[in-house]
Amino acid sequence: MDRERSRREFLAAAAAGLGLGAVITVAPVHATPKEMEDAIQKVVGSARVSKGRVRLELPPLSENGNTVPLTVSIESPMTPADHVRAIHVFTELNPQPEVVSFRFGPRAGHARVSTRIRLANTQTVTAIGELSDGSFWSATAAVVVTLAACLEDA
Amino acid sequence: MANALVNVPARARRGEIIEVKTLISHPMETGYRRTQLGARIPRDIIRLFVCTYNGTEVFRAELHPAIAANPFFVFSTVATESGTLAFQWTGDNGFSATESATITVE
Numbered sequence: 001m002d003r004e005r006s007r008r009e010f011l012a013a014a015a016a017g018l019g020l021g022a023v024i025t026v027a028p029v030h031a032t033p034k035e036m037e038d039a040i041q042k043v044v045g046s047a048r049v050s051k052g053r054v055r056l057e058l059p060p061l062s063e064n065g066n067t068v069p070l071t072v073s074i075e076s077p078m079t080p081a082d083h084v085r086a087i088h089v090f091t092e093l094n095p096q097p098e099v100v101s102f103r104f105g106p107r108a109g110h111a112r113v114s115t116r117i118r119l120a121n122t123q124t125v126t127a128i129g130e131l132s133d134g135s136f137w138s139a140t141a142a143v144v145v146t147l148a149a150c151l152e153d154a
Numbered sequence: 155m156a157n158a159l160v161n162v163p164a165r166a167r168r169g170e171i172i173e174v175k176t177l178i179s180h181p182m183e184t185g186y187r188r189t190q191l192g193a194r195i196p197r198d199i200i201r202l203f204v205c206t207y208n209g210t211e212v213f214r215a216e217l218h219p220a221i222a223a224n225p226f227f228v229f230s231t232v233a234t235e236s237g238t239l240a241f242q243w244t245g246d247n248g249f250s251a252t253e254s255a256t257i258t259v260e
Contacts (some may be wrong), residue, residue, distance in 0.1 A: 065221040091220060095186045099220040108210040109171030109190070110231040115215075116222040144205070149184075149222075 005040050036090050039097040040128060043088050049128060054087070054139035056127040065119040065149035073112035073136070074129045078104075084111035086130040093121040118149035156197035160241055162255035165234035174205065174213075177226045178243055178251060184219035200225055208237035217246075233259045 040049070057071040076084045083106045089099040102113050111129070119125070122144045129137045161175040176177065178200070185197025207212040212231045225243075240254045 071228075094220050095184070096218055096220065098218040100218060101216040103214040103216075105212065107207065107210065107232055107234070108230060110230045112230060113215075114228040115228075116226050118220045118222050 018116050033092045033097075034140040036092045036097040036126065039090055040088075040126070043101075043128060043130075044136050047134065047137050049136040051138055053127045054127050056125065056139040056141045058125055058143050059139040060142070061144045061146070062119065063146050065121075065145040065147055067116045068119050068143065068145070069114065070117050071112070071114040071124070072102075072127045072139075073110065074131075076131070078106050078109055078111060080106045081132070083108075083132045085132055086113065086131055087113065088128045089117070090115075090126045090128070091123055092121065092126075093123040094118070095120065099125070119143055119145045120142070120148050121145060158241065158243070158251055158253040160239075160253050162239055162257055164256075165258045165260065168233060168235075169258050170233045171230050172233050172257070173228060173230050174239065175226075175228045176203070176205075176228055176241055176253075177224060178199055179224050180243075180245070180249070182217075182219065182223045182225065186219065189206075196241045200243050200249060202242075202244045203227065204242050205229070206230070206240045206242075207235075208235065217233050233257060235259050 013090050053074055055073045058068060062068045072087050074084045086101060086103045088101045090097050091099055099117050104111050124140050124142045126138060126140045156241045158178040163172050181198060183195055183198040187228060189195060197221050199219055200217050203215040204211060215227060217225060221238050236259045238254050238256050243251045243256045
């Protein structure tokens with residue numbers, strides 16, 4: 001009897017452990033790090049972010065993470081009624097998830113900006129565009145970094 | 155005073171979309187680096203860049219430590235009228251720099 005119970009308990013515990021293990025190993029594949037999600041949440045609020053419309057150009061391989069050229073753009077007529085309000089850039093593995101926020105109005109003509117960013121690691125960069133109709137769009141780009149930023153001594 | 159470089163076309167047709175390039179010398183110290191003795195180097199970055207066209211804001215960027223040293227931006231604006239494009243950078247430790255460029259719109 002005793003032996004039976006312990007066997008049953010063992011099986012139950014093993015099943016639970018297996019289930020838990022499956023969740024832990026499967027989850028990180030598509031989950032972006034929590035801090036980036038929180039940072040995006042702060043900008044987006046409760047709105048839904050759809051994939052597409054944003055064009056994020058980054059080199060697939062960067063030899064120097066201290067200065068990585070980035071161009072981000074959204075096709076938009078840029079009229080007072082229909083324009084891009086802002087584009088925000090986030091990284092998942094830098095010490096801080098926020099990179100930059102660009103704000104436009106209809107006077108910008110094009111919603112297109114180029115700059116240079118720092119990347120602390122090989123990672124995925126996310127750009128979120130905010131349109132005047134209140135919708136949010138996103139794009140991601142993966143960059144392999146051979147020399148990481150932020151790590152060298154001064 | 156920091157060195158700022160701006161590139162704005164001198165002339166444009168009315169309604170034309172012009173490209174503006176700006177560059178400013180600034181270390182953009184992240185606040186995450188340490189000296190060889192292990193002391194943390196305090197953050198010193200430009201936090202805000204604003205471009206105004208005859209007093210109307212046309213572009214703004216909010217910067218974080220992940221912007222590379224010597225912040226460089228290329229953006230665009232519509233040439234509406236002749237006048238001045240004013241650029242302002244503000245940041246940590248009271249950093250402030252301004253630059254301007256004139257444009258003739260035909």
